[in-house]
Amino acid sequence: MTGSHELILVSGVLCVLAIFAGLLSARIGTPLLLVFIGVGMLAGEDGPGGIKFDDFRAAYLVGSLALAVILFQGGLHTERAMIKRALGPSILLATLGVALTAGVVGIAGIVLFRLSWPEALLLGAVVAPTDAAAVSVLLRAAKVKVPPRVVAALELESGLNDPMSVFLTVALVELLLRPETLGHGRAALMFAEEMGGGIAMGLGAGYLLVWLFRRLTLETSIFPVLALGAALAVFGGAQSIGASGFLAVYLMGVVVGTHEHPAAQSVERFFGTLGWLAQITLFLMLGLLVTPHLLGPLLLPALAIAGVLIFVARPIAGAASLLPFRYSLRESAFVSWVGLRGAVPIYLTIIPVLEGVPHGVRLFGVVFVIVVVSVALQGWTIGPVARLLRLDVEKA
Secondary structure, three states: OHHHHHHHHHHHHHHHHHHHHHHHHHOOOOOHHHHHHHHHHHHEOOOOOOEOOOOHHHHHHHHHHHHHHHHHHHHHOOOHHHHHHHHHHHHHHHHHHHHHHHHHHHHHHHHHHOOOHHHHHHHHHHHOOOOHHHHHHHHHHOOEOOOHHHHHHHHHHHHHOHHHHHHHHHHHHHHHHOHHHOOHHHHHHHHHHHHHHHHHHHHHHHHHHHHHHHHOOOOOOHHHHHHHHHHHHHHHHHHHOOOOHHHHHHHHHHHHHOOOOOOHHHHHHHHHHHHHHHHHHHHHHHHHHOOHHHOHHHHHHHHHHHHHHHHHHHHHHHHHHHHHHOOOHHHHHHHHHOOOOOHHHHHHHHHHHHHOOOOHHHHHHHHHHHHHHHHHHHHHOHHHHHHHOOOOOOEO
């Protein structure tokens, strides 16, 4: 019982500290997500907190729950106008863009560090997706206005690109561990199940939930609980059958958020609060999970890959994906710069660790550094870059 009470105490204290640290950091413009990670690291075994946390299975479970909430909330806040403006560009960024990013980073891994091609592509796959929480929060925190279709493309992409990265990560892990089982046919079937299943379950569950909201007579406070249970059930159910829970729960949120029903206001308020709790929990946990003194030997490789990702891979992927939709060079450059990495890449590296991929823990450390660099460098400079590109920037 004492251990349980101490765990509750530590969780509450960390949450409060993270919020107050965030308030202080806002004065100097520090990205909040970086602050949450920093608080987690300070509480960890190398910091004054001295908490040793290395349970990757627990981290995967907590991360899955948090991301299900974050993605559903992201779907809820997606407006019909955003979909009309940028659905095509977002789909290409979330598929072709992810594949190109993974490929360019993979080539860099082979050339710079002599990794095998499956290892190099695995590194590329886990760092390829942009992060819904990071993009949404930091775009708003930057207090700048850019063309609506640019914002729409960035936010829709960040909600849609996780499934492609998950598919590539799982396929490459299988290729590394059981190469004889993964042929072209098997890979194509996995892709079809991942995407098709996620789309079908997400849209179906979303319309069913809207129908229930319109038919059930419940207290207003019960509707958000129903939505939470449904979102978790859809995420877990999709993942269990080989479909994309990430895509399913996001599309479910989009359907619920873009249709009128009596529960709209209560559900949005509830998930606005719960989404912040999920983000704080996720980033604190990832900060606790990393062991800073082990990152020293990984800094140079990680910084090199971060440079390739930010200055080469993302611009190539962004330009290629947006070219058919006649985005200007300045718009394409801004979309490339705001391709922020966040919790999802770190979360994805837990999969190779749990599956026993050689050097999985090193991959986790490298990706952790890449994410910190991305959030710090790109997150701190969204406003200046928007003004430099002269995208009709105005103070909010």
